[in-house]
Amino acid sequence: MxxxxxxxxxxxxxxxxxxxxxxxxxxxxxxxxxxxxxxxxxxxxxxxxxxxxxxxxxxxxxxxxxxxxxxxxxxxxxxxxxxxxxxxxxxxxxxxxxxxxxxxxxxxxxxxxxxxxxxxxxxxxxxxxxxxxxxxxxxxxxxxxxxxxxxxxxxxxxxxxxxxxxxxxxxxxxxxxxxxxxxxxxxxxxxxxxxxxxxxxxxxxxxxxxxxxxxxxxxxxxxxxxxxxxxxxxVSPFNEIITHGKKNRMGIVTSGVSFNYVTEAVKDLGIEASILKLGMTHPLPPQMCKRFIETCDTLVVVEELEPFLENQFKAMAHDMGSSVKILGKSTGHFSRLSEYNPDIVTGTLAKIFKKKNPLVVPAATTVKLPRRPPALCPGCPHRATYYAAKRVAPETTVYPTDIGCYTLGKEPPLEMADLLLCMGSNAGTACGLAVATDQKIISFMGDSTFFHSGIPPVVNAAHHNHDVVITVLDNRTTAMTGHQPHPGTDTDGMGNKAKRILVEDVVKGCGIEHIEVVNPNVIRKTSEAFKRALDFKGPSVVVSKAPCILLENRDKRRQGKKIHTFMVDQIKCEGCDICINEFGCPAFYHDEKDLVQINETLCNGCGNCVQVCPAHAIKVRKEEE
Amino acid sequence: MKTSIVLSGVGGQGVITAANILGKAAVNGKVNVHTSEVHGMAQRGGSVYCTVRMGDVSGPLVASGTADALISTEPVEALRYIQFVNKKTKVVTDINPVVPFTVAVGGEAYPSLDEVFKEIGSRAILYTVDALGIAKKAGGSITRNIVMLGALAATDVLPFDADILLETILENVPEKFKAVNKNAFNGGMQALTRR
Incomplete structure (x- = not known):
């Protein structure tokens, strides 16, 4: 290594x-x-x-x-x-x-x-x-x-x-x-x-x-x-002044990755100026900043997001009685939004220093490109849970969601993410929605999120008897951030055996009386569990347990097991498009003859589409097919 | 001297791996290098792009219209990042589309490949490669990214020898996959076709 x-x-x-x-x-x-x-x-x-x-x-x-x-x-x-x-x-x-x-x-x-x-x-x-x-x-x-x-x-x-x-x-x-x-x-x-x-x-x-x-x-x-x-x-080695060209009374103050954009822009544009590169940005070096302000008539502050340095330099200049001009966000030269890049920094410095901007931004293409947002993977068990819940939930049901892969359930056709603030907010907002409306509430959070900050709102729901269905999508990993372990897994970050804490045990301890534990890959039974949870007056929790398909398939490959992908039997397919328009697995597409097909390289072989297809038109793909 | 390369594709196609290998090859070739990549949300089948900058550079991000090469493991994903190219940029793309889900569900359309290639060709120097086909022949569709690195090496954009890139690839794969990756790389090098 x-x-x-x-x-x-x-x-x-x-x-x-x-x-x-x-x-x-x-x-x-x-x-x-x-x-x-x-x-x-x-x-x-x-x-x-x-x-x-x-x-x-x-x-x-x-x-x-x-x-x-x-x-x-x-x-x-x-x-x-x-x-x-x-x-x-x-x-x-x-x-x-x-x-x-x-x-x-x-x-x-x-x-x-x-x-x-x-x-x-x-x-x-x-x-x-x-x-x-x-x-x-x-x-x-x-x-x-x-x-x-x-x-x-x-x-x-x-x-x-x-x-x-x-x-x-x-x-x-x-x-x-x-x-x-x-x-x-x-x-x-x-x-x-x-x-x-x-x-x-x-x-x-x-x-x-x-x-x-x-x-x-x-x-x-x-x-x-x-x-x-x-x-x-x-005296920090991380704060330094770098002078480009002949020393004059123009200064640039910058830190972090913005320094990289400034350095290249200054070289490319042939700007003569001194750059105060700040590596220790709190507290700012008082004497160094003071001397820098004294040597400049104009200071350009290049920093992403808030005017953190800019406001402190303004305050320092004010205290010194300096008349230095400070250009940055308050003067409209730079934005408080988003991240910077070479285009933004080179363009703005070219304007300020009256140089010709060599960067030519090509015109956008007129060819209409299909969007490619991230989506729940083919075979993701969250899709099955969403599909199963939606089939039994009233139209007006509200779906508070949380932070993890499953937030991608926001996308069509599932559209089952209605409200999100932060880690753990699904169940807290579910409680509030139950108080504030008569709509049915089904909230979703992942297992790692449950252990992170999802437990206190479950206790809250139990104690106040809020009429909510709280779903824990237990895929036995922290998937979105790269498959890290969490208290619900049996190994820890050092690779040692660890006590596996079961979500349903914790939920029981929280005082929840109606608990459903389901395998979402059995869709009909999962729907029935959601129906019972919805019918229960008071708080209920559905623990939907199936491993992340990426981990499951990785383990299969390591064990030398084959992953069987699926295909559409065109004789049986009636073209109802439920697989696409309701289930929404991204391995499905219409070919040039408008026939429904499954992309072989995308299919992860979960087979849940077999349960979804009313025409029984989906079958395992044989080698030669 | 600066060399700026943009790599694009679909999450899961090995774009980040290709950028990482390119960066390591630069270090092996004693060339200064900075790379950038996307993690997290973008990995779940979304559009992905990475940048690799070599030589007299301070950071990894590529300014508009300044890429020396744009290599893409998917045709539409090459066009999506067209703002990085100029007339001299060498664009190398795989010819095999991955139709995004928004086409099936969202009523969006995947443009014809002729239209995509014409548009790229009007703005840059376009090369195409059947990377998926070559990868499968080499022994695994997973090496599509390595085929693209081979094709990139054939464009003469890199500030170090193609051998260094191949050696770096082989250093970074387990013994049993070395032959497949070597085939994929050489396949890509030979297949580069001017459009």
């Missing part, structure tokens, strides 16, 4: 996320925790893959790693390790920090002991998220020192050196990344890993118990630490 077996000093290609894991290992990390979420997942998956690989080689990993039940738990687990003077890392997607924020805000008062890196993977442009919140404000909000890498190489170094910074300040460090760093690959130079400690010792300290009297004492200490952090920011 190259990431740990390759010699030190070698340069290898690493994903930004892999580079963060490598950086932590080079720093001798002891405990790493996460709840998976795009675009952060591969940081944790790399820890998991290394642990399992070493196990297969009869070696012991130098760290403990776990996929915790949610981000808050993952932060608490790692913080506790830090209190025992171990180095720890917690990674999550941006919205995960909302979940962990309760622990995060007070953890900063207490401070850490062993170095602790908290990775927030933000997702400008919402590539795979429900919002594009800018988590740099969490650093400001809670007073956390923050580092923002521009490349995988820098991500590795910031992680590695971030542990030292964290121990120097006795504060956890927020390593703030964005999708274009997490999912970018670049050359990374490896350094020799430091030895991890293994076990620490918890020294009792009354100041670790944040009762009001302690909190009042800790808050001023946190502010003092941030003063010290500001001084360290002024």
């Amino acid at each position: 190259q990431i740990i077996d390759e010699k030190s000093n070698k340069t290898i290609l690493l994903l930004g996320n892999e580079a963060i894991t490598r950086g932590a290992i080079e720093a001798g990390v002891d405990v790493a925790t996460t709840y998976p979420g795009t675009p952060s997942s591969e940081i944790a998956d790399t820890f998991s893959a290394i642990a399992r690989y070493l196990k297969s080689q009869n070696q012991t990993p130098s760290f403990y790693f776990e996929y915790s039940t949610n981000e808050k738990v993952s932060l608490e687990v790692a913080a506790a390790a830090s209190f025992c003077n171990l180095r720890s890392l917690t990674c999550m997607k941006h919205v995960g920090l909302n979940v962990a924020s309760d622990a995060f805000m007070t953890y900063l008062y207490v401070g850490c002991k062993g170095g602790h890196i908290i990775v927030s993977a933000d997702d400008p442009a919402c590539h795979s998220s429900q919002n594009e919140q800018d988590n740099r404000y969490f650093a400001l909000f809670g007073s956390a020192p923050m580092l923002e890498p521009t490349t995988p190489q820098e991500a590795k170094e910031m992680t590695r050196l971030g542990f030292d910074l964290s121990e120097q300040l006795r504060l956890p460090i927020l390593l703030r990344t964005t999708t274009r760093l997490n999912h970018a690959r670049g050359p990374v130079k490896l350094l020799k890993p430091k030895q991890s400690k293994g076990k620490g010792f918890f020294e009792k300290d009354p100041d670790l118990v944040t009762v009001p009297s302690v909190a009042r004492k800790q808050h001023p200490i946190l502010l003092e630490k941030m003063e010290k952090a500001a001084a360290l920011s002024d």
Whole structure:
């Protein structure tokens, strides 16, 4: 496994996320925790893959790693390790920090002991998220020192050196990344890993118990630490000024991946300016920023999302009595929306610096292209659950949904996702809908989501006797983020045997009296179960159990078993199109003669279409067919 | 010197793997490289594109109209990313359509391949390859992405030798699949056809 077996000093290609894991290992990390979420997942998956690989080689990993039940738990687990003077890392997607924020805000008062890196993977442009919140404000909000890498190489170094910074300040460090760093690959130079400690010792300290009297004492200490952090920011190797061409009074302030776009734009356009590249973006280096403002008449601030740097530079300029012109979002030069790219940055800098923009955006094609949105895979058991539920639900039924592959049930023809806020919201909103309307409510969440934040609203439904049907789609994995284990699976992130917790047992313990456990691949019985659940007055839970088809087929292939695909018997097919218009398996299509066919390479061989077809026209494809 | 390559296709066709191999080959060829890719939602049968930039570059994203090559494992997915090409860009696409589900359900239409190829040909230098056919002949439709890498190597866009790319591919597959991948790569190299 190259990431740990390759010699030190070698340069290898690493994903930004892999580079963060490598950086932590080079720093001798002891405990790493996460709840998976795009675009952060591969940081944790790399820890998991290394642990399992070493196990297969009869070696012991130098760290403990776990996929915790949610981000808050993952932060608490790692913080506790830090209190025992171990180095720890917690990674999550941006919205995960909302979940962990309760622990995060007070953890900063207490401070850490062993170095602790908290990775927030933000997702400008919402590539795979429900919002594009800018988590740099969490650093400001809670007073956390923050580092923002521009490349995988820098991500590795910031992680590695971030542990030292964290121990120097006795504060956890927020390593703030964005999708274009997490999912970018670049050359990374490896350094020799430091030895991890293994076990620490918890020294009792009354100041670790944040009762009001302690909190009042800790808050001023946190502010003092941030003063010290500001001084360290002024000498941080991650903050630097790069001058292009002859020195003049034009400056560009930037950080993160925007720095890459700025660098190329400045070179391509032949711009002469000084670039203040900020790697430590909280606290900003006060003296360095002050000197930079003094040397400029105009400052262009290039940063994605919110005017985080821009507003702070305005405040600094104001306090200095400087008349520097600051161009950015407030002047309409840059947007607060989405992510930046070379087109946006080159185009805007060309305008500001009065250069000819060499980029020509070709006219859009006039050929009408069919959309290709992501869809539930052929053979996905969620499709069968949706289909079975829809057949017995009244027309006006509301379907609150949740975060996972099954959100794709929003697409036609199923259209069974009506309301979504965040992880676990399906069951909470189901309770509210039951209060607010007389419509029937069937909510859906995945098994991993159930353990993450789906249990409290189930308790709520039971306690208040809300008339809802809550469905747990138990496919025995966290599928959307890359098939991570969770408390309902029998192995953990280290590849060790783990206690498998059954959803139906938990639901029973939550006080739910009507529980249906079904195999969605038996569609008729699943429909009957939903019918009974709908008829039950009060809260009911349907646990729909069938493994993710991708995992099932992967296991079959590994065991050398054949996957039998299906085909349409054209003599029997009556062209009713139920398979397409109601079941909606994407392996089905109309050929040029308008006959219904199954794409052989897409079919995953679940055979559920056989149950759906009223003409019995679907059969196993023989080799020669 | 900069080389910018866009790789596109349908989630599950191995587009990310191809981009990753291309990046590793650049490192093996001692060329600076940055790549970008899509994960998560886009994998579930959606449209996917990755970028690979080599040489004097600071980041992985390709600006509009600046790709040196666009390679696609699906014809419509080549046209979908046409904003990256200019008249000199070499576009290489597989000729085998994967009809998206929106055609069957959403009443959308898959354009004729002639129309797709004409449109691409009017904007760039178009090459076509029966990648699926070659992959099947090589021993597995799963190597369609490797066929496309072979075809890319034949365009002379890469700043390193085709041998380095092939060696990198073979380094990254298990022993028992080396022969299949080698056949796929060589098949792609030989099959590149100017449209």
